[in-house]
Amino acid sequence: VKTAPVAGGDVWSGVWVIVEYLNGNVSGVSWELLGEGRKLADALGCELAAVVTGYQVEHVISEAFAYGAEKVYIADNSVLKDYRTEPYADAIVKLVRKYQPEIILCGATSMGRDVFPAVATQMQTGLTADCTVLEIDPETKLLKMTRPAFGGNIMATIQCRTHRPQMSTVRPRVMAMPERVEGREGTIVREELALNDADYRTKVVEFISATAKSAFLDKAEIIVAVGLGVGSQKNMAVVEELADAIGGTIAGTRGAVESGWISHDQQVGQTGVTVRPKVYIALGISGAIQHLVGMQTSDYIIAVNNDPDAAIFNVANYGIVGDLLQVVPALTAEFKKRLQNGAAK
Amino acid sequence: MHFVVCLKQVPDTSEVRIDPVTNTLMRQGVPSIINPYDAHALEEAIRLKEKVGGKVTIVSMGPPQALEALKKGMSFGADRAILLSDRAFGGSDSLATAYILSNAIGKIHEEDPIDLVFAGKEAIDGDTAQTGPGIAQRLGFPQITYSIKVREITETTITVERKTEGGRQVVEAQLPALLTVEKELNDLGYASLPNMMNAAKYEPEIWSAQSLTFDATQMGLKGSPTSVVRIFAPPVRSGGEKIDGTKDPSGTANALVETLFKENIISDRPLAKGGKI
Ligand SMILES: Cc1cc2nc3c(=O)[nH]c(=O)nc-3n(C[C@H](O)[C@H](O)[C@H](O)COP(=O)(O)OP(=O)(O)OC[C@H]3O[C@@H](n4cnc5c(N)ncnc54)[C@H](O)[C@@H]3O)c2cc1C
Ligand SMILES: Cc1cc2nc3c(=O)[nH]c(=O)nc-3n(C[C@H](O)[C@H](O)[C@H](O)COP(=O)(O)OP(=O)(O)OC[C@H]3O[C@@H](n4cnc5c(N)ncnc54)[C@H](O)[C@@H]3O)c2cc1C
Structure with a gap:
């Protein structure tokens, strides 16, 4: 292990999930990762911990236990009030140096993809982006991280053999949400981090909330998606009527965005949002790889297209050809x- | 002000496939382009130069073929182009790539202080989005990723709107800083005739490992903690039933809805619209 020497020696153990707490909410992907982390920790026979960073985040602890963490590291500090790269990276690096986890995971979100490369650079270790499959190699006990690259045209399995921690980000809604068990308990480790605002060169001026539509696309249970x-x-009126009838949220392809029928926030795919609804209804969508990567893990996909191929x-x-x-x-x-006929009001 | 833009030459990924027999990338004949996000980064640098004065330096790491991307960059109005090219750079992961690029940018900074570095949000081939933040860390510059709008730039600060899942975060950073950019940042302009003529004559500088003070253990395969152990074609989800709906749309719709309720994919309770889970 080549990573910079640390006080505790070269023992790296435990699986950590960095909990993303932004604007008063925990991102669902953090809990999805606790579910995934559980499997990895079981395969390694080690502990699963959640790392909670932010300001006034005490209430997140019991949630983390409910989703399966055995231990919660919490750094509650006013400097961490808004998400900013520098103090968040500092906080995570301090914890990682001190407790030496073997694996750390974070959502591949605007936070995870911002802070994790900074952490990996400071730790001089490898980072695998946007993973869709994580597994422990039964022989070497190394983490095998599988991710799409080249716009989803290929999949690559990546390892980080000699550096620690092994790090990866995972896209939201790729892993399943674990069961939430109320009342579970665990160990709490409170860290008083000496973070000083004067050390940081950025400040958050304001936050402008997105429209409900786009903010919640990745949480919709039924998506009615439109293509060219x-x-x-x-003709969008016909589609909207269907969406209204079943309580669906409208999304679509880049083609539909470019035609002005939906907004960019509603684009599903490689350069849009990844969704995993219960039902995805694809209307007049050809199924280009860049679109498929954003929706192919939906539970149930219905397609209507007049081209049988x-x-x-x-x-x-x-599939309905028509x-x-x-x-x-x-x-x-x-x-x-x-x-x-049913229970609908 | 001095703006530096990291430009990566990438294959047009919509044409890259996996050879089903050898499980290797089929790149032959695939056209190379400037990474689309980097084109927007360059556009923004040029607009800022036009607004506040200064110069734009473009930097690319890659094989000699990447000179094309730099020449193209010059035709959009960059002032200086540097190619980092050396066999020793081959096989670098994002940590090593950021090491090499930051080293070169550090050298440029010593000669001609930099105010702002730009990178794309991500490259469309490797797709990691890790190189920009890696460079910022190494240079010790604050970073703003997912930039969609530059609100203001002063002698000492820049204010940027960055895209996040819940909305726009407006961040002010001290200069020098590094931005990674989304396509929404701007609309691409055109290469002007004089710039195209300049670019045709211009010879980008080529820097090898020797031109810099590099630590050989931090670049190429040796300097890369991650390794790709396998590549393969994405798993295909197998298609299910395919029904002809041209003759009897109502009957077809009825059959589908029956199936959805019978298999409890949709239930009789009202379903939640986005957000209310
Ligand atoms: C780098 C890159 C990133 C990209 N990112 C994304 C992304 O994030 N998301 C995305 O969606 N795309 C993305 N694209 C674009 C993608 O490659 C496709 O071009 C796009 O998804 C196609 O959209 P479409 O299915 O709406 O249109 P088309 O491919 O034109 O398909 C329209 C379909 O409608 C069918 N049709 C026509 N009339 C009817 C009718 N009356 N009834 C039923 N069916 C009908 C046709 O048979 C056809 O299959 C990206 C491309 C690139 C190169
Ligand atoms: C299939 C596959 C999977 C991979 N997965 C990983 C992984 O998970 N982790 C990892 O560390 N490495 C990975 N790599 C290696 C990675 O692709 C290379 O290190 C690459 O040099 C940089 O990463 P990127 O393409 O993801 O660029 P990104 O980090 O996505 O690029 C962001 C921006 O950085 C700038 N930039 C990047 N490269 C250059 C360059 N050569 N010259 C100028 N500017 C540049 C551009 O402005 C670009 O827009 C993978 C490679 C392959 C082939």
Whole structure:
């Protein structure tokens, strides 16, 4: 292990998840990672810990236990009030140097992809970005990190053999959400970090909240997604009616964004959002790889396309070959019938 | 002011595939382009130069072929171009790449102090988004990633809107600083005729490992803590039923909805719109 020498010697043990607490909320990906971290910790026979950094974040501790952490390291400090690279990287690096975890994970979000490269550089260790599969090699006990590259056209498995910690970021909604068990307890380690605001060269001037639509796309249970096959702005009305009938959120392809039918925040894919809803209804979407990487882990995919050879059918659980202008209104009518008979208000 | 832009030459990834037999990348004949995010970084540097005066230096690490990307960059109005090219750089992961680039940028900074370094949000081939922050750390510059708007630049500070999941975070950083940029930052301009003519004549500088004070253990394969142990084609999700809906749309819709309820994929309770989980 080549990483800079540390006080405790060369023993690196434990799996850590860095909990992302932004603007009053914990990002779902942090809990997803505790679920994934549990499996890794079990395979290694080591401890699973959550690292909570921020200001006035005491209440996050019990949540972390509920999602499976055995230990919580907490650094509660007014300097960490808003997310900023420098103090967050400092806080994480201080903890990592002191306690020497073997593996640390963070969401591949605007925070994780900002702070983790800084931490990895300071620790002089490797970092694997945007992983979709994490597993422990049964023989070497090394972390095998699999990630898409080249715009999702290839997958690569990456290892960090001789440096510690082994680090990776993981995209939101790629790993499953673990079960939340109320009342679980564990060890709390409170760290008084000497962080001094004067040392940092950035300040957060303000935060402008995004529209509800875009902020919550990755949390929607049903997504009705549109592609160029929708044909015109006028036809969006047909789609919106379906979305309304089933409580779906509208999203779509880059083609739909470029046509002005939806906003950029609603774009799903490589250069948009990754989603993992219960149901993804793809209307007039060809299924380009850059789109598929953002939605192919959805639980159930329905596709409507008039081209029987469209690639979207290769990932769809249920495909309807046909003109969406005929199929969608028929679907809306059927859903309305069913949902009116049911509990819907 | 002095602006430095990191430009990576990348294959057009929409045309890269895996050879199903050998499991290697098929790159032959795939056109090379300037990494799209880096083009926006360069555009912003040039706009800032036009506004506050100064110069733009572009830097790329790569094989001699990357000279093309630098020449293209010159045609958009950069003033100086440097290619970092050496066999010893090959196989670098993002930690080693950031080491090499920061070393060169550090040298430029000594000769001609830098106010702002730009990098793309990510490269469309490696896709890690780690090189920019790695360079900032090594240079000791504050970083602002996911930049979508430069609000203000003064002699000593820059104020930038950065994109986050919940909205825009507006950050002020002291200069010198490093920004990584999104495409929303600006619309790309065109190369002017005089700039194109200058670029045609211009010979970028080529720096090898010898031109810098490098620690050989920190670059190339040796200096890379991560290693790619396997590459393969993405798993294909197998398609399920495919039904012809052209003849009887209502019947088809009915069958699908029946299936969804029977298999409890959608239940009779009202479902949550985004956010209310
Ligand atoms: C670097 C890069 C990044 C990218 N990032 C993204 C990204 O994040 N997200 C994204 O979505 N794309 C992205 N793209 C673009 C992507 O490659 C595709 O071009 C895009 O996804 C195609 O959109 P589409 O399916 O709407 O359009 P098309 O490919 O044109 O497909 C339209 C489909 O509609 C069908 N159709 C037409 N009429 C009807 C009808 N009446 N009824 C039913 N079906 C009909 C057609 O058969 C066709 O299959 C990216 C590309 C690149 C190079
Ligand atoms: C399949 C595959 C997977 C990989 N996965 C990882 C991984 O998980 N972790 C890891 O550390 N390495 C990884 N690498 C190696 C990584 O791609 C290279 O280190 C690469 O040199 C830099 O990373 P990037 O392409 O991700 O660039 P990014 O970090 O995404 O690039 C961001 C910005 O940095 C600047 N930049 C990057 N490279 C250059 C350059 N050569 N010249 C000028 N400017 C540049 C550009 O402005 C660019 O927009 C992987 C490589 C492959 C082939």
